[in-house]
Amino acid sequence: MLSISWDPVLIAVSYLVAFIASFIALDSAGKIPLSSRKAAMFWRIAGGVTLGIGIWSMHFIGMLSMQMPMMMSYDLWLTLASLGAAVVASTTAINIAVTGKKLSPFRLFFATVILSAGVVSMHYIGMAALMLDSSIVWDQRIVGLSVLIAVVASGVALWLAFRLRDIHKGVFVSRILAAFIMGAAICAMHYTGMSAAHFLEMSHSVPGGISELGLSIWVSVTTLTLLGVMLIISLVDSHWRTNRLTENLRQLNRQLELQARFDALTGLANRHQMDIRMQDCLRSALLSKKQFAVIFLNVDHFKRVNDTWGHNVGDELLITLAQRITARLTREMTLARLGGDAFILLVPECDDDKLNSLLATLLGDMRRPLSICGHTLSTTVSAGVSLYPQDGETLHELKLKADAALHHVKEDGRNGWAIYRAEMSTAVPAKPGFLQELTQALERDQFELWYQPTWHAEEKTIHGFEALLRWRHPEQGVLLPNLFLPSLEQTGLIIPVGNWAIEAACRQLHFWTEQGFSQWTLSFNLSPVQFEQPDIFYIVSSMLEKYNLSPSRLILEVTESTALKNLDRSIELLNAFNHAGITVSIDDFGTGYSNLLMLSVLPAKELKIDKSFVMSMLENEKSRKLVETIINIARTMEMNVVAEGIETEEQQAVLTSLGCDYLQGFLFSRPLPAEQVPWLLLQKNSDKQIIPIGKIHSEHVFISQKNHA
Numbered sequence: 001m002l003s004i005s006w007d008p009v010l011i012a013v014s015y016l017v018a019f020i021a022s023f024i025a026l027d028s029a030g031k032i033p034l035s036s037r038k039a040a041m042f043w044r045i046a047g048g049v050t051l052g053i054g055i056w057s058m059h060f061i062g063m064l065s066m067q068m069p070m071m072m073s074y075d076l077w078l079t080l081a082s083l084g085a086a087v088v089a090s091t092t093a094i095n096i097a098v099t100g101k102k103l104s105p106f107r108l109f110f111a112t113v114i115l116s117a118g119v120v121s122m123h124y125i126g127m128a129a130l131m132l133d134s135s136i137v138w139d140q141r142i143v144g145l146s147v148l149i150a151v152v153a154s155g156v157a158l159w160l161a162f163r164l165r166d167i168h169k170g171v172f173v174s175r176i177l178a179a180f181i182m183g184a185a186i187c188a189m190h191y192t193g194m195s196a197a198h199f200l201e202m203s204h205s206v207p208g209g210i211s212e213l214g215l216s217i218w219v220s221v222t223t224l225t226l227l228g229v230m231l232i233i234s235l236v237d238s239h240w241r242t243n244r245l246t247e248n249l250r251q252l253n254r255q256l257e258l259q260a261r262f263d264a265l266t267g268l269a270n271r272h273q274m275d276i277r278m279q280d281c282l283r284s285a286l287l288s289k290k291q292f293a294v295i296f297l298n299v300d301h302f303k304r305v306n307d308t309w310g311h312n313v314g315d316e317l318l319i320t321l322a323q324r325i326t327a328r329l330t331r332e333m334t335l336a337r338l339g340g341d342a343f344i345l346l347v348p349e350c351d352d353d354k355l356n357s358l359l360a361t362l363l364g365d366m367r368r369p370l371s372i373c374g375h376t377l378s379t380t381v382s383a384g385v386s387l388y389p390q391d392g393e394t395l396h397e398l399k400l401k402a403d404a405a406l407h408h409v410k411e412d413g414r415n416g417w418a419i420y421r422a423e424m425s426t427a428v429p430a431k432p433g434f435l436q437e438l439t440q441a442l443e444r445d446q447f448e449l450w451y452q453p454t455w456h457a458e459e460k461t462i463h464g465f466e467a468l469l470r471w472r473h474p475e476q477g478v479l480l481p482n483l484f485l486p487s488l489e490q491t492g493l494i495i496p497v498g499n500w501a502i503e504a505a506c507r508q509l510h511f512w513t514e515q516g517f518s519q520w521t522l523s524f525n526l527s528p529v530q531f532e533q534p535d536i537f538y539i540v541s542s543m544l545e546k547y548n549l550s551p552s553r554l555i556l557e558v559t560e561s562t563a564l565k566n567l568d569r570s571i572e573l574l575n576a577f578n579h580a581g582i583t584v585s586i587d588d589f590g591t592g593y594s595n596l597l598m599l600s601v602l603p604a605k606e607l608k609i610d611k612s613f614v615m616s617m618l619e620n621e622k623s624r625k626l627v628e629t630i631i632n633i634a635r636t637m638e639m640n641v642v643a644e645g646i647e648t649e650e651q652q653a654v655l656t657s658l659g660c661d662y663l664q665g666f667l668f669s670r671p672l673p674a675e676q677v678p679w680l681l682l683q684k685n686s687d688k689q690i691i692p693i694g695k696i697h698s699e700h701v702f703i704s705q706k707n708h709a
Helices: 008-034 037-064 076-098 105-128 140-165 171-195 212-261 271-288 302-309 311-327 352-367 395-411 422-427 434-441 481-491 494-514 536-546 560-565 567-579 611-616 621-636 649-657 674-683
Strands: 136-138 197-199 292-299 334-339 342-347 370-372 375-377 381-388 417-419 447-456 462-473 477-479 521-525 554-559 583-589 606-609 640-644 662-664
Touching: 008 037, 008 076, 008 140, 008 171, 037 076, 037 105, 037 171, 076 105, 076 140, 105 140, 105 171, 136 140, 140 171, 171 197, 212 621, 271 292, 271 334, 271 342, 271 395, 292 302, 292 311, 292 395, 302 311, 311 334, 311 342, 311 352, 311 370, 311 375, 342 352, 352 381, 352 417, 381 395, 395 417, 395 422, 434 462, 434 481, 447 494, 447 674, 462 481, 462 494, 481 494, 494 521, 494 536, 521 583, 536 554, 536 567, 554 560, 554 567, 560 567, 560 583, 567 583, 606 611, 606 621, 611 621, 611 640, 621 640, 649 662
Parallel strands: 381 417, 462 521, 521 554, 554 583, 583 606, 606 640, 640 662
Antiparallel strands: 136 197, 292 342, 292 381, 334 342, 370 375, 447 462, 447 662, 462 477
């Protein structure tokens, strides 16, 4: 047999080429889910071609490292055929493996067969390209081992390419390590196959073909050019993505700051901004000893407009009325929308004559007919006024007195205004026994949990439920949280009621699990007071253990303002939940602090877009772009996205197309008592049915501060 030696430098170079090609292929696969359709196609093809040429180059560099007594030459067409086999197989396999959200065993097997077949074909076609005057003797056992190594290496490479494409934390180190493994596996297959070849004694090679020098130049130029270009493209793309993400974060924060201060529909100040303005006005009045007015405004019979002509007409009516009011105001005055048809007007340094003239003018303007969406509407407005300092020296007192005056006007027939008088306080009394009834509600088993489903956006199936607290009052019926939750928090009753709600929800989820719905998740909202409980982690984890529930099925919703209030403690607590396997969700995103740069440090896995964004995105292009940006950035932060407040199929279609993971809203279902969930399943043509749990009042957990009707 012919004596052969090996060049260790070229062997090291061959491994380096395999390593770089593997890294670029993994990096290209990682860019696919973050790119547009055309860009994703480029990265799929580029990754496959780079891996194929890298494997081919490594093979021929390895062959050049084989030192023979005579100069060797290579058949041009077989050399090109080996290159084609590597490129086609790599590109096809990469496209099969990294396309789609899940890598099924069949797709992994099919892609592995293609890639390993291409690698083996490339290797042995390349060996056949040697122009020898005698045949190569093969050790079939070692050949079989090389094929086995190729199959295993291909499977591992494709699995790593898919697995690492969705990882964004520590991605560089992970891909470096994975590229080391892939490079070693590729070299192992090559040199195992080479060791299977035995060459008979010969004095010369067959003339013609490509010389070793020509091949080395060809391989070097091709490899260095391709890998260099791809590395540069990858680095430039990563730098561009980082800059774009940073700019998007800045723009989003600016937009969210506006969203936090202004009403999305009318462009007026919102409740938060008005509170700031009123605080400033109060401080000025304390120094100047001058009077200012707080005016509550309501559109009379606004519900009839929505019911008769639809919400679009109602929204246009609110916008037009806001514009009419604003046209009569001076720069010092501030108008804000509190929600629905409720407005608040702040009038600094006003005397009685100025106030009377302003109100008479405003209400007169409101009575003028409006032409909206082809309809002529006649509407009126009611107003209640409180004055500083005679009606109160705090914002709370002034708001309460203005609301009482407004209520008096409504009771007196609407379409007018009134300044607060002492006797008006009886118009909106707090029921004397309300707090006493509230303290007894828990022991009397009057609290309930209602459940609103969340839906897979693409699969259109139930993903889970959110637990919402209700109070079944013996006289007033089912009360929503906004009517009693503030009192629960002020009196400290939120702690025992919240603990009850957590256990009731876990008990209901356990019951559903026994009925065969082990895939459902359950989310509930932690109030700020609950979140500050020192033992809240123990309470939640003990309930999971008591009812034998997987932590991954529980979703804790925390508002962004709550989470960012005490950031160090929030990170510690949320990390504890996260390490326990419980999903942390940032609830009502966009209504509070809204700083994604800060949210990036929180261990949250889910972002819940507030319904105010959803309601305005179809009419407001800025709101739509804001929602799209939130979804894209949440993806970059490895967070699932839930949108709430879905009321129309158009909203559903838009959010699904934008990549929202889960949807929630009245379009799918209103919140339901636990015993009505089976009928929801029947209505949605579910293939399973469950038995009502009866009056277990497991209706969802918590103490949601959201007013789900």
